[in-house]
Amino acid sequence: MDDRFTLVIFGATGDLTKRKLLPALWSLYQGRTLPEPFSILAVARGEMTSETFRGRMREAVAAFARIQPPSEAVWERFASCLSYCAGDPKDPALYPRLGKALEGHPNRLFYCATPPSLYATIVTNLGGSGLARGRDGFTRIIIEKPFGRDLESAQELNGLIAGVFRERQVYRIDHYLGKETVQNILVLRFANGIFEPLWNREHVDHVQITVGESIGVESRGPYYEEAGALRDMVQNHMLQLLCLIAMEPPVTFDADPVRDEKNKVMRALKPIEPDAVDDSAVRGQYGPGYVGGQRVAGYRDEPGVRPDSTTETYAALKLFVQNWRWAGVPFYLRTGKRLAKRVSEIAIQFKRTPHLIFRRDAEGVDPNVLVLRIQPDEGMSLTVEAKTPGPDLRLRPVTMDFRYGAVFGGEPPEAYERLLLDAINGDPTLYARGDWVEHAWAALEPVLRRWGSDPPPKFPNYEAGSWGPPEADAFLERDGRKWRRL
Numbered sequence: 001m002d003d004r005f006t007l008v009i010f011g012a013t014g015d016l017t018k019r020k021l022l023p024a025l026w027s028l029y030q031g032r033t034l035p036e037p038f039s040i041l042a043v044a045r046g047e048m049t050s051e052t053f054r055g056r057m058r059e060a061v062a063a064f065a066r067i068q069p070p071s072e073a074v075w076e077r078f079a080s081c082l083s084y085c086a087g088d089p090k091d092p093a094l095y096p097r098l099g100k101a102l103e104g105h106p107n108r109l110f111y112c113a114t115p116p117s118l119y120a121t122i123v124t125n126l127g128g129s130g131l132a133r134g135r136d137g138f139t140r141i142i143i144e145k146p147f148g149r150d151l152e153s154a155q156e157l158n159g160l161i162a163g164v165f166r167e168r169q170v171y172r173i174d175h176y177l178g179k180e181t182v183q184n185i186l187v188l189r190f191a192n193g194i195f196e197p198l199w200n201r202e203h204v205d206h207v208q209i210t211v212g213e214s215i216g217v218e219s220r221g222p223y224y225e226e227a228g229a230l231r232d233m234v235q236n237h238m239l240q241l242l243c244l245i246a247m248e249p250p251v252t253f254d255a256d257p258v259r260d261e262k263n264k265v266m267r268a269l270k271p272i273e274p275d276a277v278d279d280s281a282v283r284g285q286y287g288p289g290y291v292g293g294q295r296v297a298g299y300r301d302e303p304g305v306r307p308d309s310t311t312e313t314y315a316a317l318k319l320f321v322q323n324w325r326w327a328g329v330p331f332y333l334r335t336g337k338r339l340a341k342r343v344s345e346i347a348i349q350f351k352r353t354p355h356l357i358f359r360r361d362a363e364g365v366d367p368n369v370l371v372l373r374i375q376p377d378e379g380m381s382l383t384v385e386a387k388t389p390g391p392d393l394r395l396r397p398v399t400m401d402f403r404y405g406a407v408f409g410g411e412p413p414e415a416y417e418r419l420l421l422d423a424i425n426g427d428p429t430l431y432a433r434g435d436w437v438e439h440a441w442a443a444l445e446p447v448l449r450r451w452g453s454d455p456p457p458k459f460p461n462y463e464a465g466s467w468g469p470p471e472a473d474a475f476l477e478r479d480g481r482k483w484r485r486l
């Protein structure tokens with residue numbers, strides 16, 4: 001027996017395996033960071049040989065991997081570690097067969113890349129077959145998002161998982177946390193001395209977190225109908241970003257200290273009152289419009305979408321973190337499909353100077369803004385006022401800009417590369433802990449309930465290619481603020 005690790009992928013004929021998992025594993029292998037020896041056991045229902053599966057993955061890697069082109073000899077070596085097992089993850093009879101195939105493979109990482117409705121069955125079957133408890137090596141499981149669809153279902157799934165696995169074996173993936181720029185938020189905050197003294201209610205006026213997508217729902221209409229923007233983006237990615245911005249310095253950069261601090265942020269979130277949801281949240285749905293000069297359909301005309309759908313494709317929220325650092329500072333979150341631009345960023349807007357000595361009224365001077373750009377064009381910028389050259393004392397905002405691409409060159413590793421490697425190496429720091437997931441659902445519960453029961457006033461309420469519904473602008477204007485123009 002050697003110390004090889006084996007990755008077992010359930011749902012290996014799916015989109016995620018093709019577009020993300022295999023390309024990430026290949027890039028790790030090419031970059032010599034994938035621990036060896038290893039095996040990848042792909043499981044799905046369709047009958048095919050390992051040879052056929054390898055051929056499909058060869059195409060997937062060519063189409064989607066960061067590191068290109070796959071050299072034939074290296075690919076052959078990689079592919080020799082890849083095998084396929086036909087079987088239905090719902091069928092308990094599959095698992096003894098997997099057990100047989102895993103004999104002599106002490107370190108096992110199971111990956112649930114199936115529709116979420118199967119996660120519970122897979123966990124139960126792994127438990128029932130004894131595969132959840134390794135004797136000689138490690139046994140871990142990665143669960144894809146979405147983790148539940150509300151607080152109750154997340155609690156149920158956590159409970160079921162806890163009956164089979166220990167929490168330290170469970171890796172709930174949120175690929176946003178694997179992005180280089182997201183990890184850099186913690187480096188920016190905790191490896192630099194100049195920001196931390198300003199990072200509080202004394203100096204920060206408000207924070208805006210934007211995750212804008214220019215694409216529509218594409219082929220995922222049926223999935224999106226059940227999800228909507230709040231479940232798809234806010235409950236996971238955006239609340240994770242909020243935590244990274246708002247959390248206290250962890251004692252060390254290790255899994256539990258980091259995740260404990262994130263949990264404290266969630267526990268400090270001011271509850272949204274069920275009868276005042278409209279004061280804290282705005283929803284929208286796109287109608288037809290133009291994106292990138294192309295005419296595009298409205299949400300209700302997308303394939304797999306009901307013609308009278310009330311699913312939100314846009315959500316904006318105002319949240320408060322009630323603690324000494326952040327009391328009274330609003331965190332505005334907005335996300336949407338078919339917005340004017342694909343852009344994810346966090347903007348920390350600082351307070352204005354208390355008094356302006358220059359002959360220009362303070363209203364006309366822009367406040368300083370620190371922007372962390374997550375995608376595209378990863379980097380950060382700080383906007384400051386400067387004097388324009390000339391005899392008059394005229395002020396103008398200028399931007400100090402840092403771009404990852406320009407400084408470090410090349411493409412940053414894909415989020416899945418980092419996250420897979422961490423799971424293989426047993427580091428869950430960048431994965432969501434079970435209690436965090438429940439806190440996140442609990443925070444949104446009043447909005448989910450309200451939006452689930454009350455039909456929206458008027459859908460569609462924003463044009464594809466715009467920046468969302470007018471109600472979202474009014475939402476900030478009521479606070480004397482504006483969304484950033486991106």
Ligand SMILES: NC(=O)c1ccc[n+]([C@@H]2O[C@H](COP(=O)([O-])OP(=O)(O)OC[C@H]3O[C@@H](n4cnc5c(N)ncnc54)[C@H](OP(=O)(O)O)[C@@H]3O)[C@@H](O)[C@H]2O)c1
Pocket residue numbers: 010011012013014015016017019020044045046088089090112113114115116118144145146
């Ligand atoms: N795609 C992405 O980029 C992405 C991004 C983030 C999260 N995710 C999450 O990752 C998971 C996988 O996503 P995906 O897009 O790859 O899903 P998918 O293509 O819909 O499904 C993956 C595989 O699961 C198997 N499967 C589907 N229904 C089944 C059933 N009733 N019984 C047994 N097996 C079944 C299918 O394989 P066979 O029919 O061959 O058995 C299918 O190829 C989902 O939970 C998704 O939410 C995906």
